[in-house]
Amino acid sequence: EAQVTQNPRYLITVTGKKLTVTCSQNMNHEYMSWYRQDPGLGLRQIYYSMNVEVTDKGDVPEGYKVSRKEKRNFPLILESPSPNQTSLYFCASSFMNEQFFGPGTRLTVL
Amino acid sequence: EDKVVQSPLSLVVHEGDTVTLNCSYEVTNFRSLLWYKQEKKAPTFLFMLTSSGIEKKSGRLSSILDKKELFSILNITATQTGDSAVYLCAVSGTYKYIFGTGTRLKVLA
Numbered sequence: 001e002a003q004v005t006q007n008p009r010y011l012i013t014v015t016g017k018k019l020t021v022t023c024s025q026n027m028n029h030e031y032m033s034w035y036r037q038d039p040g041l042g043l044r045q046i047y048y049s050m051n052v053e054v055t056d057k058g059d060v061p062e063g064y065k066v067s068r069k070e071k072r073n074f075p076l077i078l079e080s081p082s083p084n085q086t087s088l089y090f091c092a093s094s095f096m097n098e099q100f101f102g103p104g105t106r107l108t109v110l
Numbered sequence: 111e112d113k114v115v116q117s118p119l120s121l122v123v124h125e126g127d128t129v130t131l132n133c134s135y136e137v138t139n140f141r142s143l144l145w146y147k148q149e150k151k152a153p154t155f156l157f158m159l160t161s162s163g164i165e166k167k168s169g170r171l172s173s174i175l176d177k178k179e180l181f182s183i184l185n186i187t188a189t190q191t192g193d194s195a196v197y198l199c200a201v202s203g204t205y206k207y208i209f210g211t212g213t214r215l216k217v218l219a
Binding site for chain 1: 141142144151152153154155158160198200202205206207208209210211212
C-alpha cells in the first residue's frame with residue numbers, strides 16, 4: 001500500500017530535549033516536505049527536499065533541521081524544542097505536484 | 111510575499127444545500143492549485159488544477175481555476191453531513207507549497 005508514515009504519532013516532551021520525528025514514504029517520490037499546522041494559521045511549510053541531499057527552507061524553518069540521506073526518509077529534528085513548537089506536524093511526499101500526507105505527529109513541548 | 115486566501119472562514123448549511131468555497135492567490139511561479147479535505151486527521155487530496163477554465167469533477171464536488179483573476183472555486187452540490195470538514199486550498203510555486211487557512215464547513219442534518 002502506498003503510504004507516508006510518521007513516528008511517533010504523539011509526543012510530549014520538555015523544553016530543550018532534542019527529538020526527531022521520522023518520516024518515510026514507499027512511493028519512490030523525489031519531493032518530500034514538512035509542515036506544521038496551528039489553529040488559525042493553517043498549514044505552513046517548514047522544510048522541503050527536492051531529492052537526496054537537496055533540502056531548502058520553507059516559510060517557518062527556525063528551530064528545525066532536516067536531512068535527506070536516502071530517498072524514502074526525511075526526518076525532522078528539533079535540537080532544542082521550545083513551547084512555541086507545540087503543534088501538529090505533517091510530513092508529505094509529492095509526485096507531479098500532488099501531495100500525499102502522513103498521519104500527523106502531535107507534539108507538545110512543556 | 112506569496113499568499114493564499116480562502117473565504118468564507120466558516121460556513122454552516124443544511125443537507126441538500128449547494129456551497130461554493132473560494133480561494134484567491136498571489137504566488138510566484140505558479141505551477142498548480144490543489145484542494146484538500148481535512149477531517150480530524152491528515153488532509154486528503156481532492157483536485158489539482160493547472161489550466162484555466164477546465165472544470166474538474168468528482169461526484170458532487172467540482173472545481174475550476176481562473177489564472178487571469180488568480181482564484182479558484184470548489185463547489186459541493188447536494189451536501190451531506192459527511193461533507194463536514196475543513197477544506198484547504200494550496201498553491202504550488204517553485205518547490206514551495208502555500209496553504210490557505212481553510213474553510214470550515216458544517217452540514218446539518
